[in-house]
Amino acid sequence: MFDQLFIGGLATGCVYAVVGLGFTLVYRTLRMVNFAQGHVFMAGAFLGLVIAERVHLPALPLLFVVGAVAFALGMVLERLVFRRLYHNHEVFIVGSIGLGIVLMNGVRVFFPEPVPFPKVFGSEVVQIGAARFQEGYLWVVLSTLVLVVLLHAMFTYTRTGRALRAVAADAEIAATVGVDVKRAIALTFGLSFAVAAIAGVLIGPLYFVSFDMGDMVGLKAFSAAVFGGINSIPGTILGGLVIGVLENLAGGYISSAYKDLVAFVILLVMLIWRPTGLLGRETPVKV
Amino acid sequence: MAALHQRWWFWAATLAALLALPALAPQYVVHIANFILIYTLPVVGLGFLTGFTGRVSLAQGALFGVGAYTTALLTTKLGWAPVATLVPSVLMTIVLAVSLGGAAVRLAGLYFVMATIGIQQIVWLVLMNWIELTNGPQGVRSIPAVGLGEYSLETPQQFYFLALVAAGISYFLAKRVIGSRLGLFLRALSDDQLAASSVAVEVGRAKVTALALSAAWAGAGGFLYAHYVRFIHPDMFGLEPSVLFLVMSMFGGYRSIEGMIVATALLESATEYLRPFGEFRMIAYGMILLLGMMFFPMGILTLVRRRAGAPAAGKD
Numbered sequence: 221m222f223d224q225l226f227i228g229g230l231a232t233g234c235v236y237a238v239v240g241l242g243f244t245l246v247y248r249t250l251r252m253v254n255f256a257q258g259h260v261f262m263a264g265a266f267l268g269l270v271i272a273e274r275v276h277l278p279a280l281p282l283l284f285v286v287g288a289v290a291f292a293l294g295m296v297l298e299r300l301v302f303r304r305l306y307h308n309h310e311v312f313i314v315g316s317i318g319l320g321i322v323l324m325n326g327v328r329v330f331f332p333e334p335v336p337f338p339k340v341f342g343s344e345v346v347q348i349g350a351a352r353f354q355e356g357y358l359w360v361v362l363s364t365l366v367l368v369v370l371l372h373a374m375f376t377y378t379r380t381g382r383a384l385r386a387v388a389a390d391a392e393i394a395a396t397v398g399v400d401v402k403r404a405i406a407l408t409f410g411l412s413f414a415v416a417a418i419a420g421v422l423i424g425p426l427y428f429v430s431f432d433m434g435d436m437v438g439l440k441a442f443s444a445a446v447f448g449g450i451n452s453i454p455g456t457i458l459g460g461l462v463i464g465v466l467e468n469l470a471g472g473y474i475s476s477a478y479k480d481l482v483a484f485v486i487l488l489v490m491l492i493w494r495p496t497g498l499l500g501r502e503t504p505v506k507v
Numbered sequence: 508m509a510a511l512h513q514r515w516w517f518w519a520a521t522l523a524a525l526l527a528l529p530a531l532a533p534q535y536v537v538h539i540a541n542f543i544l545i546y547t548l549p550v551v552g553l554g555f556l557t558g559f560t561g562r563v564s565l566a567q568g569a570l571f572g573v574g575a576y577t578t579a580l581l582t583t584k585l586g587w588a589p590v591a592t593l594v595p596s597v598l599m600t601i602v603l604a605v606s607l608g609g610a611a612v613r614l615a616g617l618y619f620v621m622a623t624i625g626i627q628q629i630v631w632l633v634l635m636n637w638i639e640l641t642n643g644p645q646g647v648r649s650i651p652a653v654g655l656g657e658y659s660l661e662t663p664q665q666f667y668f669l670a671l672v673a674a675g676i677s678y679f680l681a682k683r684v685i686g687s688r689l690g691l692f693l694r695a696l697s698d699d700q701l702a703a704s705s706v707a708v709e710v711g712r713a714k715v716t717a718l719a720l721s722a723a724w725a726g727a728g729g730f731l732y733a734h735y736v737r738f739i740h741p742d743m744f745g746l747e748p749s750v751l752f753l754v755m756s757m758f759g760g761y762r763s764i765e766g767m768i769v770a771t772a773l774l775e776s777a778t779e780y781l782r783p784f785g786e787f788r789m790i791a792y793g794m795i796l797l798l799g800m801m802f803f804p805m806g807i808l809t810l811v812r813r814r815a816g817a818p819a820a821g822k823d
Contacts, residue, residue: 253617301797307804309617310563314757317750318796325789332786439628439746446621477636481629488625492610495618 223351225472226465231357231426233464234364235261236483237457238419239441240448241371242412244456247445248388249408252312254302256320257416258438262431263323264290264417265424266331272338279340283363286421287414294413298406320434328431337424360422367415368457375453384408388451436480440467443487449500458498525671529664537663539779543772544670545731546755550771551681551764552724553756559685559693560717562612566604566623567752569630570722572744573600574729576634579647579739589653593730600726601719603630612714627749634741646740653734666735673731677724681764684720693717751778754796760806770806 242257268286271277277285297319305315341359345352375381386394387404395401420429427433440463448459463483471479490497529537549571556562577599578592607629611622634641641647652661653669660666684690692713733739755774759767777795781788 251617253621301801304801305804307800309620310557310753310757311800311804313563313565313620314750314754315797315800318793318798318800321793322790322797323793325786325793329786329790435746439624442621443625477638478632481632481636484625484628484632488607488611488622488629491614491618491622491625495614 221350221472222469223349224353225468227348227351227353227357229465229468230461231353231360231464232468233444233461234360235419235423235437235460236441236444236464237460238364238367238422239416239437240445240456240460241453242416243442243445244450244453245408245412245415247450249384249391249405250306250312252306252309253316253442253450254409254412255313255316255438255442256323257316257412258434258436258441259320259323260290260294260413260434261416261420261437261441262429262434263327264420265337265429265433266327266420266431267417268340268421268424269335269337269429272340277340279359282340283418283421287418290417291410291414294410295406297413298409302409320438324431324434331429331431334428334430337427337429339425340421341425354426356422356426360426363418363422367418371411371415371453380407384411440480440483443483445497447486447490447497449497452497452499452501455497455499529667534663537667539776541663541667541670541735542779543775544667544674545728545735546752546771546775547674547768548677548728548731549725549752550755550759550767551677552721552728553752554721554759554764554767555681555684555693555717555724556721557756559690560612560696560714562616562619562714562717563753564608564623564721565620565746565749565753566608566626566630567721567725568744568746568748568750569627570600570604570725571729571732571748571752572630572634572739572741573603574726575733575739575744576641576647576729577726578730579650579733580640582651583647583649589651589734590655593727596730597723597726600722600729604722604725605715605719608718609715612718613711623749624746627746631741631745634744641741644741646738647733648738650733650737650739652737660734670731670735673727677727678764678768681724685764689713689716750796754799758799758803758806763806766806 239257239261242260243253246252246254246257264286267289268282271285272282301315301319302312305312339356342355344355346355346358373381375385383394383399384404384407386397386399387401387408391401394404420434423437441460444459444463445456446459447463448457449455463486466486467479467482470482528540532540549567552570553564553567556564574596577596578589581587581592581595582589607626608623611619611626614622635643637643652659652666654660660669685694692709693716696710696713736743751774755771756767757770758774759765759770774795778788778792781791784791
């Protein structure tokens with residue numbers, strides 16, 4: 221039972237981690253929280269569904285195509301929408317919640333009922349230790365690993381990645397040494413949309429996809445990001461995994477009714493005890 | 508030139524219009540007016556927190572729900588008279604807000620918002636899952652109407668006067684609080700915390716007081732709501748109303764109670780009149796939030812005020 225719960229939790233945790241990365245990327249750069257993130261995850265799942273139903277694509281190209289489309293969408297929305305919301309964090313929060321509502325109900329018009337996702341990742345049952353689970357879970361964990369390695373490589377070794385980090389550290393100084401700050405911010409939104417959409421495609425085949433699936437996942441991914449440190453990428457990943465595993469264990473051993481509570485209790489306790497999160501560094505103003 | 512709201516005839520006309528409304532307007536309009544009056548309470552409560560400590564809360568919907576559930580459970584399960592549950596509802600909401608949020612209110616800006624999202628979700632999940640106490644997803648049915656002696660306020664027209672009196676009292680009480688010594692402390696706090704603390708404002712206590720005040724108004728609003736709709740469900744107190752209340756207080760400009768009331772009225776009627784659009788209603792609602800924030804980040808009333816030559820809301 222423990223193995224089963226642990227591996228299931230790890231897979232969910234990976235999704236929280238990847239969606240949470242979207243929160244972290246934007247937060248590091250702008251000190252703003254984009255609450256449309258969960259709905260981008262949902263929209264990604266439906267984008268994958270629509271593509272997979274029309275074109276028969278293997279899993280990897282499908283993930284790539286969805287990531288690319290979401291990236292472009294993120295860049296476009298930054299230019300058209302987000303750029304006008306940088307006024308202060310309340311304005312950004314409410315504006316992004318509004319965008320999330322539009323996304324969610326826009327998808328609802330076309331898909332009012334939950335729909336099954338094509339089994340793009342195979343449907344064999346794998347056995348590890350005492351745990352038996354679908355092949356899809358392995359895909360979630362492995363893809364998360366690959367995604368994190370790719371992101372890390374990009375931030376460490378490429379010119380663009382270094383520019384993004386410079387803007388996150390201090391936009392003004394980055395601008396004085398010739399970094400195109402506007403482009404960096406647009407790229408950040410592109411990346412945050414891409415990772416969330418990819419997470420949507422990964423989780424799709426394991427459950428049904430529905431227009432409101434982004435609500436809870438978004439808020440839990442946000443809790444994961446705050447728990448691990450909302451300005452730290454490794455922190456967010458750790459936070460996602462810990463929350464995914466803990467809530468699955470709590471659901472299995474304590475009470476399935478209160479499973480959803482775990483993430484939010486952790487969020488509240490962490491904020492009061494250590495607002496920067498497990499691995500975050502920045503000191504928030506506290507008087 | 509004195510501003511519009513300083514003239515006696517403006518007040519007299521407003522009062523006359525409000526009193527005549529249930530007699531002249533169709534029932535549907537009275538129904539919407541009741542919701543506007545009820546929502547005025549949590550929105551003004553939020554104004555205490557936002558306008559006077561600079562903190563934004565996304566848990567007001569949950570506190571509103573705590574007030575509603577307290578009175579609903581006391582009247583349906585223990586058979587209390589509705590009038591007797593007003594004080595327990597308000598107290599319960601304050602206790603819950605201070606015990607969950609008291610430590611979080613020290614957090615600055617965005618970190619406080621994050622904490623309130625946690626509080627919001629915790630309250631909603633408990634309402635949903637503590638089935639022995641709250642009936643969980645079945646909600647609480649047949650909540651009695653408020654009775655005054657033998658007269659019970661059942662129709663929208665009858666309830667309207669209660670809601671009007673409650674909104675009126677809460678408006679004048681709020682004005683009194685703002686004008687009081689405490690209001691002065693709180694305003695000093697939102698302008699500059701360090702400066703305020705250096706002139707002997709107890710920053711920590713003032714913030715918790717602001718939180719308690721905002722909870723009290725939310726609890727009283729929840730009390731009215733429960734006895735008006737008479738059936739409550741946890742989903743009525745999720746993140747959605749929290750966002751709605753926050754938007755109502757933001758659209759009104761941060762520090763103007765009148766602005767918040769007007770914004771509440773506009774937004775509530777807008778969402779009601781969007782009902783015929785069915786599934787497109789929520790898309791339109793999302794667009795209102797998004798476009799409102801993109802083009803009027805300081806509140807919709809700033810547009811009117813700027814034209815009138817008065818200082819922009821939030822700057823006075």
